[in-house]
Amino acid sequence: MGVALLGFDALLASLRNTADRSSRGAREELAKGAEAIKELAIRQAPVDEGNLESAIKTGKSRDLSTGRNNYLVYVDESVDASTPAHPNKTVGDYAEKMHEDPYYNLGIKSENKQANNPDIKVGYKYLERALDELSDDIKRKVESKVSQGIGH
Known part of the structure; x- marks a missing residue:
């Protein structure tokens, strides 16, 4: 004699729908x-010609082993940064130094950018500081969407 669970298919469909809703909201x-x-x-990146600013991008990739989406913020090091004085340069030639070197001095355009944006700090760790500043708020919003999706 077996055990029958009445309504199990409907419950399973409801749970899948809830998971899809909460996942969709979290992804958004x-x-x-x-x-x-x-x-x-x-806003926090140092500026000279604007190439570094234009090279900061977002993207999405899919982890094939887990099937999960990864949301990326990165510096596209292939962006052209050539000038007449420095031909054949890319953002990759200097992006890491701008991010990782706490001892470089801001140029005049970066100093002006800083003066015009006193609420932020232009320069060192511009990408990492943006993540640190916003990550708690993003986490709260994702958690809220998951809770809404499951009806809490």
Whole structure:
């Protein structure tokens, strides 16, 4: 004699629907969060010709082993940064130094950017600081969407 669970198929369908809703909302918040991090990183990035600012991008990849989406904020090091004085340069030639070197001096355009944006700090760790500043808020928003999706 077996045990029959009446309504199990309906319950399973409801749980799948709830998971899809909460996942969709969480993904939307993660994508919005990546954009917010990008925008803040651009505001905080040092500037000379604007190439570094234009190289800060967002993207999405899929982890094939887990099937999960990864939302990315990154510096596209292939962006052309050539000038007549420095031909054949890419953002990759200097992006890491601008991010990682606490001892470089800001140029005049970066100093002006800082003066015009006193609410932020232009320079060192521009990308990492954007993530640190916004990550708690993004996490709260994602958690809220998951809770809404499961009806809490």
